[in-house]
Amino acid sequence: MHHVSEAPGAPLRGIIPPLVTPLADHSTLDLPGLERLTEHVIGGGVHGLFILGTTGEAPGLGASLKHELVRRVCGSVSRRVPVLVGISETAITESLAIAETAHRCGADALVLAPPYYFPATQDELLGYLERLAPQLPLPLFLYNMPYRPPVFAPETVRQAMTMPGIAGLKDSSGDMCYFQKIRALFADFPHASLFIGPEQLLAESVLTGAHGGVCAGANLFPKLYVALYHAAVAGDLRRTVELHGEVMEVCRLIYEAGHGASSVIKGLKCALGSLGLCSDFMAEPFQRFGEPERRRIAEAAQRLKASLT
Template structure:
């Protein structure tokens, strides 16, 4: 899409699931169906290879296959963001270059997640990655999985880097997010995106530009409506948020692990006729009883949203 670099990323960005037919085999038909489904639902962007997309569990070959296919299909319709998180800076840079060549608009990077970094090391890493990255870079704060939070002071320092254009926060810490909102006023091109979808409406009210909502894989229009209602203070917001909260039955609950959320999300997509529910190895699919629960929840909600 060639999104102008001086315009913040905004609205609902769907962290696209990665449909598989088998271990390390992309389900191209399901992927095409999913991309059309979420774009038809009004989302503003696609986030590839993030947590919901199981990026760290996919081979480099499969990562690139998915990026290439989605960029080709989505070209000119919505922004495409590609997560390049890796324990190797060189691999992150190589994937960012591939994504740029394929037509992506932004690269997204969380801290390398094996060895713990100091805030100085984290800042140096981000500056160097932004310098070698051919795409504008979005930071990704997800301390539960990386062990390293991007502290507000570090965010403030990195805002001085023009090639770093925003941050997605998946910490679930609303006080931290509010601090970031205050910082973000210093740059008109800075994007602040909320990760946990149950905090989306609060984040928009605080000044966020948008959210990266996993549930938008299933019901994109619902999350677009929540985002718009939060911005306009539409009285329907409470009802929309209540409907979205029913997806907790798909994920387990708001405190479920990322692995449980991924399994539920893929089972939910299967209930909509998109893919077969298979997560990337080493995760196993949901047990049959849980799949039945997810299918029932998704179908009931789909009927109510018609």
């Protein structure tokens, strides 16, 4: 049986895919697709799953669907790997409600980005964490969001890490100077995990001391990301550089078919759909790609699959 810590005080490590949310329509999960996707990533050797993150389109999902997703994923994972659940809501009551469902269903940890409507100062963020953390039934990871301020400033992170129940940080900022500052201050917190979000930075992050990656492409090709993680941990530079090149090809062929930040999730869902893993229906305000992009991504996904296996 897996838990967040392999031993008391041991940080969580490895590849934790931010699971896409397979949808049949705006208010219905694609349940067979969710089951196939879950088995696909676990079969690929990942070290955990993160649901209700950015790649999971969490802000576009209704409350009841979010709770159902938590129940379904925790049920089918059945404690084979840790499950992390996003609670990045604008209302604290909603965050606490998802946290409660996660705890009841056997999830292992929670993930929180700064509330994303009202801009908050660092002092306000710290106060929020001080009030929220003691009410949570599971360990909490902080999540630095890619798209907008506020970020958790390094000093805020340092103070947050002294609070009971705060277990680490996922950084999706793409700013390696920020990431390295956090990595340096984590030397004082041996219990804490530091994860990188953007997979383009996975190799260098793990080589310089990150505990792993929360990489969207691991939905599609989990074995590739797990292999890259292990090569970097082992310090096998030649193999790390080679696998990093393969990850960059996934990014180029799957994520860059459209324009705007949404094209990563659209490309990923399109590729997953073309490989028969799950539906590519998108939560509003986004729509799946049109025919030309879909054809291009389907061909790329088949080509990548053949070259990676």
